[in-house]
Amino acid sequence: MTDKPRYYVTTAISYPNAPPHIGHAYEAIATDAIARFKRLDGYDVFFLTGTDEHGQKILQTAAREGVTAQTLIDRNVPRFKAMAERLNCSNDDFIRTTEQRHYRSSIAIWEAMEKNGDIYQDKYSGWYSVRDEAFYDESETRLNEQGVRIGPQNTPVEWVEEESYFFKLSAYQQKLLDLYARVPDFVLPKERLNEVASFVRGGLQDLSISRATLNWGIPVPSNNKHVMYVWVDALTNYITAAGYPDTNSEKFKRYWPADLHVIGKDIVRFHAVYWPAFLMSAGVEVPRCIFSHGFLFNRGEKMSKSTGNVVDPFSLIDDFGVDPIRYFFLREVPFGQDGNYSHEAIATRINADLANDLGNLAQRSLSMVARQLDGILPKPGIYSENDKTILAAADAMIISAREAMKTQQLHQVLNQVWAVIADANRYFAGEAPWALAKTDPPRQGTVLYVTAEVLRQAAILCLPFMPTAAGKLLDLLGVPPGDERTFAKLGVGSRIAAGTKLPAPSPVFPRYVEPETSPATSPTK
RNA sequence: GGCGGGGUAGCUCAGUUGGUUAGAGCAGCGGAAUCAUAAUCCGGAGGUCGGUGGUUCAAAUCCACUCCCCGCUACCA
Numbered sequence: 001m002t003d004k005p006r007y008y009v010t011t012a013i014s015y016p017n018a019p020p021h022i023g024h025a026y027e028a029i030a031t032d033a034i035a036r037f038k039r040l041d042g043y044d045v046f047f048l049t050g051t052d053e054h055g056q057k058i059l060q061t062a063a064r065e066g067v068t069a070q071t072l073i074d075r076n077v078p079r080f081k082a083m084a085e086r087l088n089c090s091n092d093d094f095i096r097t098t099e100q101r102h103y104r105s106s107i108a109i110w111e112a113m114e115k116n117g118d119i120y121q122d123k124y125s126g127w128y129s130v131r132d133e134a135f136y137d138e139s140e141t142r143l144n145e146q147g148v149r150i151g152p153q154n155t156p157v158e159w160v161e162e163e164s165y166f167f168k169l170s171a172y173q174q175k176l177l178d179l180y181a182r183v184p185d186f187v188l189p190k191e192r193l194n195e196v197a198s199f200v201r202g203g204l205q206d207l208s209i210s211r212a213t214l215n216w217g218i219p220v221p222s223n224n225k226h227v228m229y230v231w232v233d234a235l236t237n238y239i240t241a242a243g244y245p246d247t248n249s250e251k252f253k254r255y256w257p258a259d260l261h262v263i264g265k266d267i268v269r270f271h272a273v274y275w276p277a278f279l280m281s282a283g284v285e286v287p288r289c290i291f292s293h294g295f296l297f298n299r300g301e302k303m304s305k306s307t308g309n310v311v312d313p314f315s316l317i318d319d320f321g322v323d324p325i326r327y328f329f330l331r332e333v334p335f336g337q338d339g340n341y342s343h344e345a346i347a348t349r350i351n352a353d354l355a356n357d358l359g360n361l362a363q364r365s366l367s368m369v370a371r372q373l374d375g376i377l378p379k380p381g382i383y384s385e386n387d388k389t390i391l392a393a394a395d396a397m398i399i400s401a402r403e404a405m406k407t408q409q410l411h412q413v414l415n416q417v418w419a420v421i422a423d424a425n426r427y428f429a430g431e432a433p434w435a436l437a438k439t440d441p442p443r444q445g446t447v448l449y450v451t452a453e454v455l456r457q458a459a460i461l462c463l464p465f466m467p468t469a470a471g472k473l474l475d476l477l478g479v480p481p482g483d484e485r486t487f488a489k490l491g492v493g494s495r496i497a498a499g500t501k502l503p504a505p506s507p508v509f510p511r512y513v514e515p516e517t518s519p520a521t522s523p524t525k
Numbered sequence: 526g527g528c529g530g531g532g533u534a535g536c537u538c539a540g541u542u543g544g545u546u547a548g549a550g551c552a553g554c555g556g557a558a559u560c561a562u563a564a565u566c567c568g569g570a571g572g573u574c575g576g577u578g579g580u581u582c583a584a585a586u587c588c589a590c591u592c593c594c595c596g597c598u599a600c601c602a
Contacts, residue, residue, distance in 0.1 A: 359564090361564095364564080432558085
């Protein structure tokens with residue numbers, strides 16, 4: 001094993017009763033950027049994603065389509081895997097809750113909770129929403145215009161009355177509140193922790209954690225007539241992948257507890273209340289942080305089939321490319337808040353930030369090196385005040401980036417990098433190296449060197465966000481792959497090597513040009 | 526109903542220990558430059574800072590009331 005510090009980060013596992021949508025893609029992109037950032041910053045990262053394949057909703061979708069649950073997931077899960085690959089996600093594992101290792105793990109955590117006296121059998125009766133996979137108190141439900149009883153999410157609920165196993169969630173109220181007090185960053189953004197804490201403060205009821213009326217799930221160990229409530233099963237994936245129940249294994253000892261669960265804001269309660277309670281009960285450490293991201297809206301509207309604004313992540317990538325799409329979502333949407341996207345907004349971002357600001361700066365400076373200096377990166381002379389100022393700004397980027405990443409502020413990292421790129425464009429225009437070529441060649445060399453150095457640091461910081469494109473830019477700058485492309489090489493201590501023969505420059509971030517055919521984000525009725 | 530967040534330029538937003546002409550990006554207008562991916566740089570323009578009333582020499586920033594949006598939560602039914 002390595003002596004690097006470790007970092008275990010997960011996405012939520014996706015529910016494959018339908019093909020992946022933009023929200024799944026967003027979560028995967030963001031988590032991948034975090035994982036890559038940490039790797040480049042010297043961490044031994046374990047990045048997990050996967051699919052949550054049990055539960056009544058899968059069963060119902062399968063029935064509606066006239067296939068078995070197994071057939072449904074075997075058809076859909078590969079699309080989630082393909083999406084992760086297409087998004088260039090660097091996940092180290094992809095867990096499916098139908099795997100043997102996960103059965104073993106789920107049964108083990110159940111038995112541990114049972115052994116701790118937190119599971120008991122009782123009769124359950126109440127309102128259950130299949131779509132939300134949640135039980136609601138009658139007071140949370142109401143009758144809609146059609147006379148159908150619906151829950152708080154406006155999904156239909158059904159009266160369920162059956163034998164069920166319960167988890168003594170009520171016993172964990174104080175322990176959870178203590179946890180929130182002890183770890184103020186347990187849930188981010190902070191507003192979300194306040195919401196969770198006030199929910200817990202309001203009192204917790206025991207949780208029904210098994211169902212006897214369906215068979216698509218992991219059997220309860222002591223009673224095979226029951227399967228586990230899908231959330232017990234789903235949440236457990238995070239420890240399964242770390243090797244649970246082999247808590248003495250090297251892997252488990254190394255990676256658990258997870259450093260970060262990245263989830264959507266709709267499932268905060270499950271992750272910030274139920275999950276730590278299950279773990280405390282089972283005698284397993286709780287994760288360190290839950291980060292809840294926002295939702296994405298297409299032109300301000302929630303994506304839905306009825307509005308006809310469903311956007312397939314694959315076609316978005318076909319239209320714009322993987323790296324530009326990754327950049328757009330991570331730059332445009334403050335991480336943790338809801339965000340908007342549209343075809344025009346994506347095109348504008350790509351052209352303004354990537355093609356014009358960064359790409360063009362690289363192209364204009366490097367083509368000067370290629371044409372006027374035989375492609376040899378010049379040696380700098382004595383630095384002027386302007387040189388020192390822009391270099392200092394470049395050196396400071398990693399400092400502020402690390403600071404922003406402490407709370408997963410991905411957009412801030414990019415904001416700061418692009419502020420320096422804008423400075424670099426002003427610097428370049430102000431120094432006018434094309435004029436210096438005739439009047440003061442050594443000075444021209446210094447300006448081009450300084451520009452290349454700023455580009456180098458910017459490109460390395462872009463690696464987590466746009467792995468391929470940033471890598472190409474580093475190729476153009478003559479920065480060899482490997483250790484030279486890590487955060488250890490950022491800041492005052494490292495400078496780009498002068499005298500290097502650079503390859504012929506070519507645009508790394510092409511402008512987006514509107515195709516003749518209709519764009520993918522336009523409504524398809 | 527309670528708690529919390531928010532209403533600032535055409536768009537997206539930043540901006541509170543109250544204090545010179547309220548900021549950025551994008552869009553738009555004018556100019557410069559022409560090394561570069563028709564990219565870049567500079568400049569003007571653009572806002573009764575949700576509304577009303579107050580505190581103050583001075584309020585986007587503090588107080589009261591009020592309108593609207595969003596989140597969590599409760600209750601009634």
